[in-house]
Each structure stands twice: as C-alpha cells, then as structure tokens.
Amino acid sequence: MAEQTASASADIPAHGSARRAPEPGSAPEPKSDSAVVRDALGVGIAVGLSGFAFGVTSAGAGLTVLQTCALSLLVFTGASQFALVGALAAGGNPLTAAAGAFFLGVRNAFYGLRLSQLLRLPGPVRPFAAQWVIDETTAVALAQPTRRGARIGFTVTGVTLYVLWNLTTLGGALGAEALGDTSAWGLDAAGPAVFLALLAPMLRTATERAVAGIAVVLGLGFLPVLPAGVPVLVAALAAPAVVWLEGRRLGARRKGTDR
C-alpha cells in the first residue's frame, strides 16, 4: 500500500489521461505547452459534455432549472451532484442527502493537498482555484512533467470543464422539460452509468473490490428498511471496515516475522 501513496499520479481515479498507467522507468520527456493544452482540452470537453446528463437527471429528479444550474455552478463536483439529486429524488431528508454528497466530495481535499505542492499557487489565488480541485483537473495536472505544464493543464482543464459543464447542465435541464418523461428515453440510467465509469478505474486491487462488494451488499440490503439516503452512508462504512481488517492482517504478519 505504501508504494501506492508514494506514486502521485497512480491513484487518481479519473477517466481519460489517467487511465494509462505511468511507465515507471521512463524519464520525463519535454512536453510543449500546446501538447498540454491539447490534453487538457480533450479531458475538459469530453467530461464537460456529460453535464448534459446531469442536467437531465436533475430535472428528472424534480429539481427546477435554477436549482439544477445552482448545483453545477456552486458544487461543481459531478459525483456529489448526481448523488444529491438521486437522494432527493428518492425522498431523502435534505441533510442526509447532503451528507452523502459531502462524503463523496471529501476526496477533493486530498487532490488539493497534492496540487498545492505541485502548483505552488500564491495565497490569494487559492480560494478561486479551489472550486476547480476535482478528479479531472488533478489527473491532468499530475500527468505533466513540469510545474509550468501542471499549471497550464490545471487551468485549461478547469476553465474548459467549468464553462462546458455549466452550459450543458442548463441545456440538459431545459431539454428534459421538453422531453417530458425522461425515463422513457432511458435517461434515468445516466446517473448510475456515471458512477460506474468513475468507479471502474478505482477497482485496481482486491482491497478496492472488497470495499465495493461490501458496499453494494450494505447499500442494497439496508435500502428497504432505512430512510432514503441513510443506506448509502451505512455502505460507506465498508471503507473503514476493510482498512481495519487489512491493518489487523498486516499487524499479525509483522508480529510473525518480527517486523
């Protein structure tokens, strides 16, 4: 596990550029600014367009166009947004729904930690840059060999994604109103597909798969008996449970071999 936390870019769960595994032996190649911009635009445009799916899902969940756009402008971290509207649609208490979305957003704090070392942003810029600290910007920034490249990658991905995500959210919300019954168009499957696409690159070792498996069982098992929004919080306990079991097993092994 230690080597995993040591290699910065390896455990950023995002699509696009991060999916290719870094080659350990290769020296960092010089990369032109335009190549960085191209990578950043690729990720920003591809993911930015999926704001359409969010807009449709949110409107289908019963939120107004204004509420839907407020989420994309102010929350701007896709998984949390989908989780929130899903929980609200299921009739969840607003604070329980917000708690699930918040816990999903906690990973961004760890992205921020890495980015602050990498980008060395001046203090006054940080409150503005913070809104862009998400999966995709982190993946692009960490993939660059130089600080200049990381700054360009972070900024271009952030701007492209923020602008597109918000425009497509508006388009999706307006479009959903025009479509009427969004489930007839299969659009209620967009949310879970987004979650699956975010989840898939994270399932690298048996530990992640164990956490996912236990979480599915807990999430579905408690769904019929607990109030909406609560089962997903119970399922989150799969993470500390597996970490605890892992620690015990490591501890037992250490005792056996005297470190």
Add this chain to the structure above:
Amino acid sequence: MNIWIAIGATAVGCYLVKLLGLLVPAGALERPLVQRLAALLPVALLAALTAQQTFSANGALVLDARGAGLAAAALALVLRAPFLVVVAAAVVVTAGVRALGG
C-alpha cells in the same frame, strides 16, 4: 425550500473540503491511514450509489431496464470506451429495452 437547504449544505461543504486541501500544510493529511481511508471512501460510496440507482425504485429493490443499461455500460468500460460512450450505452440500451416492453 428543502431542496435549497440540501443545495446550500452541499455547496458549502464541498467547497470547504476543496479549499482545505489547498490550505493545510503538507503532512497534516499525509498519514497513511487517512490517505487509505480517503482513497477507499469514494469506492464504497460510488459502488453503493451505482447499485441503488440501478436496482431500486421508491424504496424497494427492483430489476428493470436499467439493469440492462448498466450491463451495457460495464461492457463499454471493459472495452475501454470513452466516458461519454459509456453513459450513452447505458441510456440507449435502457431506452431500447423499455421500448421493447421491458
């Protein structure tokens, strides 16, 4: 009103954790246990959310067209399809199964 409370709480909470990462001195969050939990928490949440939003309706477990849609998305992921293709596969297959009366 309830929805605005949820939006406000989520927006403030999510912004503050983003900012926290940029502001805290390195080392504060670098403990291996904290890092480990932070990496696994989204795995648990995303897995549970995927399952719930595919296999439930109105607080009950159901198997409907969304199951087929999610299977299509999983296949697209195995084939390393781009993000939008994965989502589109789920939507198109779900709509298709519903149109066929599923």
